[in-house]
Amino acid sequence: MKKIMICCTFLSLLFCVGLFGKEEIDDLAMVMAVGVDKAENGEIWVTAQVVRPADARGDAGVGGTEGDPIWTATGEGKTIFEAIRNLARFSSRRIYWGHNAIIVISEEVARDGIVDVIDFFTRNNELRMRTWIVVTEKKANEVVAVKTGLEVIPGRSLDRLFRYSPIVAEAPRTDVMSLSASYIGEHVHPYLAMVRLRSRGVDPENPKEFGSIPQIELSGIAVFRDDQMVGRLNPRESRGFLWFVEDVGNAIIPLSCPDEEGPVSVELRDNRFQLTPNYKNGKVSFIATVETVTDLVELGCPTELEHSEVMEDLESDVAAYIKKDIEVMLEKVQKEFKVDAIKLGRAFQAKYPQYWNDLKDDWDEIFPEIEVKVNVKVELNNPQLLENPTRKGKD
Known part of the structure; x- marks a missing residue:
């Protein structure tokens, strides 16, 4: 009986504590x-x-x-x-x-x-x-x-x-x-x-x-x-920045038709980004490689060119667009802001930990002078729009 009373008292205390700790919405x-x-x-x-x-x-x-x-x-x-x-x-x-x-x-x-x-x-x-x-x-x-x-x-x-x-x-x-x-x-x-x-x-x-x-x-x-x-x-510079820090996602690249006046829209689908540090003769450099598979989602102009030629031109235009985004961003972050917000130091430390201790104290001075080479490879999918353009070409 005594044990039952102790258990009841203990449960009552728990219940009271719960009530006192409760806060109504x-x-x-x-x-x-x-x-x-x-x-x-x-x-x-x-x-x-x-x-x-x-x-x-x-x-x-x-x-x-x-x-x-x-x-x-x-x-x-x-x-x-x-x-x-x-x-x-x-x-x-x-x-x-x-x-x-x-x-x-x-x-x-x-x-x-x-x-x-x-x-x-x-x-x-x-x-x-x-x-x-x-x-x-x-x-x-x-x-x-x-x-x-x-x-x-x-x-x-x-x-x-x-x-x-x-x-x-x-x-x-x-x-x-x-x-x-x-x-x-x-x-x-x-x-x-x-x-x-x-x-x-x-x-x-x-x-x-x-x-x-x-x-x-x-x-x-x-x-x-x-x-x-x-x-x-700005938003376009930010897109160049995002390649270095997170997934770019399904961004849209607005272009013009080759040798024509008219809109083209390309959507990024499958993106890969690789940042490769190099250290040679005491000089730090990087290679930024972008590989993306894209979809042609809008073709608002006529074309009478061969499919392969149009595809190559559009792939080249998309690559140039992405490369410019990154290079303009790098110029601003390195030369104007002079802060390593794109994590080059972290990538260098991961590959060359033996050299990082010698460079880390001077990294803020090294960062603005680092050469970053940008390579972009684009693969364009959905060429069906090229087969039956909405607008007819000139006779």
Whole structure:
């Protein structure tokens, strides 16, 4: 009997502990997106996009009209933590980060340094390490506050924007984990995707006015030296950058027909990239080799040439396009930014560990002078469009 009483008491204690540790969903303000800006007085602004459960009931809440799916508010403080804590002054619920999809940092904050941002969000035990982190050219609060995309919750739309970003291959998929990992290696500088607001959406009440509603779109890459942003790459330069750091995906290469005026679209399908370091007579060099199998998906011009000749011309044009993307990017990263964000040092260390110790202290000075030879091999599939072009050639 005594043993039974002890067991019952123990189970009761466990049940009580569970009750005391429980937090009701109705008590939480679930953040879906957060923006970090710098105020004119030098303090930090943190803007949180919070899901409003009132949307499901049709109720109105503080700062929102009836049925708004989100509530957006900004806290200000000398530190990120103080700014977030100050949100509690007017939030009726505790700020909860477990569902946050994205962290947006303004370029102004990024150029001053993001070490405080990284430190706070990596120490936050509620935040997922797979949370996306990006830079925007202007104010982060504008990106966080805008209602955009196909999803009811804009933060979820931003999350899916990055999940499907390989389709356009114009920005990397950067999250808190990959950013933190970039600081572990020697002479490896981080990079983050960039987003911007652009008038793309069409107002159904005024469809003739194209691009009247602001939408969020990918806009390139922010390159850092340590924790400070030093420059940006545009979308095409970013595609050249992506060959070195992640899969380019199913990018589209726009071209023109050989000897004709008309559009051609080629889609990358099966991509392979190899970076080969060389060290000879005390000089470091690399060979970057791209091999890609592509599909001809659009041929908007007539052709009377032999198939083999057209195929060779188009393959040559695609190879030249990819090579130019990479070479323009290399010129900018090596000569202007002078930071090894494309991980050449890591590749050299893997092949020549015996020489790395002699070069690593001077790598930042060596990197801008490294010669990188780019070789591109293209195989074009789906030549059926050449057999029956939509437009007829001249008689």
